[in-house]
Amino acid sequence: MPTGIVESPVKIDPRVAFQSPEVWAKVTGKAIYGGDLMLPGMLYGRILRSPHPHARIKKIDIKQASGLAGVRAVLTGSSIVQKPYGIVIDDELPLAEAVVRYIGDEVAAVAAVSYEQAAEAARLIRVEYEELPAVFDPAEALKKGAPQLHAKFPGNIAWERHLERGNCDQAFREADIVVENTFTVPPIHSTYLEPTVCLAVSDPYNGLILHTAVQSPDQVRTIVARVLDLPLSKVRVIGPVMGGGFGGRVYGNLKLYIIASLLAIRTGRPIKMQLTREEEFLVGRPLIGAELKLRMAVRSDGTILAREADIITDNGAYSAQAPWVSKTLSERNDSVYQFKAIKTKVRLVYTNKVPTGQYRAYGNQAANFATESLLDMAAAKLGFDPLEIRLKNCVRAGDVTVHGLQLKSCALADCLKAAAAEIGWHNRKEGRGYGISAAIHSSGSVVFDKNFRGAAALARLELDGRVSIFSGEQDYGQGAHATFTLIAARALGIPAELITIHTRDTLASPFSIGALGMRQTTIGGNAIRLAAEQLREKIVQTAADMVNEPVIFEGGSVKSASGQVIELPAIAFRYYSLTSGLTLVGEGKYVPAESAYDKSGYGNIAVTYSFAAHAAEVEVDKLTGEIIVHRIVAAHDSGRIINHLAALGQVYGGVTQGLGMSCFEGYLFEGGRVANASLADYRIPTSLDVPAIVPLFIEQDDPEGPYGAKGLGEIVQIPVLGAIANAIADTAGVRVTDLPITAEKVFLALSGWECEA
Amino acid sequence: MSYRIAKNLDSALEALKEKDPATRIVAGATDLFLQEMPARLVDVSSIEELTAIEEIDNRLVIGAAATHARAAASELIKGRAAALVEACLQVGSPQVRNIGTLGGNVVNAAPAADAAVALVALGAKAVLVDSSGVWREEAVARLYSSYNCSALDGCTELLVRFLIEPCGQGEGSAFRRFAARKALALPLANAAARLKLENGMIASLSLVAAPVGPAPTRLIGTEAAILGKPAGEETWLLAAETAAEEVEVRGSLLRCSAAYRRHLVGILTADALRAAARRAAVSQSGSLT
Secondary structure, three states, X not given: OOOOOOOOOOOOXXXXXXXXXXXXXXXOOOOOEHHHOOOOOOEEEXXXXXXXXXXXXXXXXXHHHHHOOOEEEEEEHHHOOOOOEOOOOOOEXXXXXXXXXXXXXXXXXXXXXXHHHHHHHHHHOEEEEEEOOOOOOHHHHOOXXXXXXXXXXXXXXXXXXXXXXXXXXXXXXXXXXXXXXXXXXXXXXXXXXXXXXXXEEEEOOOEEEEEEOOOOHHHHHHHHHHHHOOOHHHEEEEOOEOOOOOOOOOXXXXXXXXXXXXXXXXXXXXXXXXXXXXXXXXXXXXXXXXXXXXEEEEOOOOOEEEEEEEEEEEEEOOOOXXXXXXXXXXXXXXXOEOXXXXXXXXXXXXXXXXXXXXXXXXXXXXXXXXHHHHHHHHHHHHOOOHHHHHHHHEOOOOOEOOOOOEOOOOOHXXXXXXXXXXXXXXXXXXXXXXXXXXXXXXXXXXXXXXXXXXXXXXXXXXXXXXXXXEEOOOOOOOOHHHHXXXXXXXXXXXXXXXXXXXXXXXXXXXOOOOOOOOOHHXXXXXHHHHHHHHHHHHHHHHHHHHHOOOEEEEOOEEEEOOOOEXXXXXXXXXXXXXXXXXXXXXXXXXXXXXXXXXXXXXXXXXXXEEEEEEEEEEEEOOOOOOEEEEEEEEEEEOEOOOOHHHHXXXXXXXXXXXXXXXXXXXXXXXXXXXXXOOOOXXXXXXXXXXXXXXXXXXXXXXXXXXXXXXXXXXXXXXXXXXXXXXXXXXXXXXXXXXXXXXXXXXXXXXXXXXXXO | OEEEEOOOHHHHHHHHOOOOOOEEEEOOOOOHHHOOOOOEEEEOOXXXXXXXXXXXXXXXXXXXXXXXXXXXXXXXXXXXXXXXXXXXXXOOOHHHHHHOEHHHHHHXXXXXXXXXXXXXXXXXXXXXXXXXXXXXXXXXXXXXXXXXXXXXXXXXXXXEEEEEOXXXXXXXXXXXXXXXXXXXXXEEEEEEEEEEEEOOEEEEEEEEEEOOOOOOEEOHHHHHHHOOOEOOXXXXXXXXXXXXXXXXXXXXXXXXXXXXXXXXXXXXXXXXXXHHHHHHHHHXXXXXX
């Protein structure tokens, strides 16, 4: 547990604190990551990328590159069978064929015996381009006559949604005050430590094995098989240890996987490909940038009535998960308060920039920043305390929200009170600013596929009496393996040390949608609990048959009525012997109740919902605008916490990333070029910039989650933004509405200077 | 690529004899990996003459290959040239400070390198020797030819040490910077001051800010405006105003606007002066800080 700069009043209960042995493998440098993988005869792949934001490819000359010593293959769009693909919209090709749409677009790929030779060969490919007019600003892209990116999407609109619930216009007429503002959020990269890497191995009989660390190996397998026209039985994804994902690696980098696979198939040799850090920024699918125009209607007694939104999200050149992210960004946050009516227009717009995707909380962070800022403006206008207006309007257990979410458990009001008490809301330090913000997030989202809502898992009793759990859920540093271990240990009544979790091989584990939508603990954990429970029953049954008398399974061993002890290895062997080779396996199938959401998306979209309230204490130097964040209190309702160690880790990390998004991070563009494509210029907070973080868990049992637990991984980042923004405004007296909130922006707002470009 | 570790000055100079443009002197080499790799590297970081920090004939002598970490921890420098300690403490990160050197900080010629800014304000002289054994002294400020370009010919010449007149009684120095995060960030602006007080009046001073030009830049106008004035708030505010007016600054997408940078130069100049004057006052009352 971190010490020193962080403090926690959370008492770690040793019964609910488990550290996966993998953590030690990582900190001692023994864990095997994708970059460590080598195979005999392995080739290195490199990609030639477009230097233009928008251009027609007139000619590609690969002669010189192909002739270079050590080069084994050069692929271009016209030399392979191309099939459009995408995650939501099929708007990409493995290699650009006629047109490139952003700086970084994949034009050709090379495999050579060394990384250097591959890079040299890529440089020797001659591409003749005819530059086309490009558009970088989504508002410009929407205008008539703007350059068009995709013929199938006239007007550059990739996806849009118009939604009204309740009577919004009437609510605005009834309002005593209306507050409005426009908020902007730049694209944000997950900045996982390990750049994306894969090793593709192809042989004619076994098919394709893709070694890569990804949050959803099963979905990657399905997409790669579809794009490459391979039988599913011939595609396998095996994950080495992952160096961070944070939602940015649900699909890893599909294009890299597809190109590596194509090169492996073409050459018959293993292909290793790794993005450089610069490429991570150029093509790594950051969270969509957004502009949110919001209006809020409030009554003079502090009752929030309605919210109107006109949101434009910046898709970049291709879509990835951006439609889903746009949907969550424009909608989820509405269920924090008891809105009577909502009217939302959201448009996802193509521009000639880096294609975007997802990061940690599906854009709910951006919505939190905007809505919580606006709510404080309303509170100020009415002379209401920001805490009081939130307590007056926040959702409660049993509520059905404006979008139809059914809240079976909800301790949001308690979170608000706890965060406020801990930060010293009513006992403020001189010269400090205080802000508070609230959040909801789906815990176990079931909307990704209406026909696939849950998860399955297997629990196998090994011949030595230990237990192996097979699950398609993923641990990418968030501690899922430790949490699953605790769940299985509890269901089986055996020590955690006897359990091993296997999740990273699509051949061995049941299919899973993957680590997204805060479904690991809630959905995946339930499947593991059920699998372990069934294995437990089978153990008892087999033991009873062995001794021909009733048995009980208690304290890790099985005892018969007459006092015989039957050890687990003996039970395992008995079944193995009886069946000539089978082992005892418990199957867990967790299928959440059918979702009741209708065509408009109204209804329950997740197994349950997690809640949080964060409070921030900051200081602003009025001479320079410098922001010093002193403390962040993070109060969470994630149900009953399964693993306090992992939960604390999530809060420390998530709050830090929230701080990054609030005050430090964001893509900067010069035209279509990413101006800060390095960790020197894309500034994430350093350990010195991280304030004291105080996690608080308001623990109540949730009726759906395993042992009362709900998800935590994504929601930890969400309320940080509103809390910091509001605390800065509280002390500075001015409000910055475009992220990140930097010293310069605060200073310019304070001084009233015009900002120079 | 060849990598030679020079054990003494002679062997380092020997390597420069060929005047090969592909030869490069390195010590910490922390900036090297950001550039195209030269074919021949000569590592001077273990030459004793280049790493010593000492006081000789009432002058601070700091080897060019002294690391930022060692300079920052040096009691000798702390007592006599506090601005340099403050600057060295804020370079990069602990890892960079542990191997990056003062000489490298100057020869790499970044316009706002923290240690270089402090060295210029302290009036440091660089001692150089060329491959034929000819020695010369040059003011640190004169070692810059243009943006990110050193005036030193690294294929023929070696920076050996810095010489600083220590702050005596009634003298003090200080360094201030402002950056977008607390470590591993180039400063939006930085400033350093050295001054001498006599009867509460500024008797002499040297003020430097960056990035204002290719080299750490003396704020001549500000120096003139406050010379002879009493050490106090009114003077510091005048310095802030004058400095902000005086400097030529550029804005950049990655750092900040020109207007904000100009404002920061003023604030930092006043802060550095304030701290330097406090040190000067303390030293006058007897104890060195």
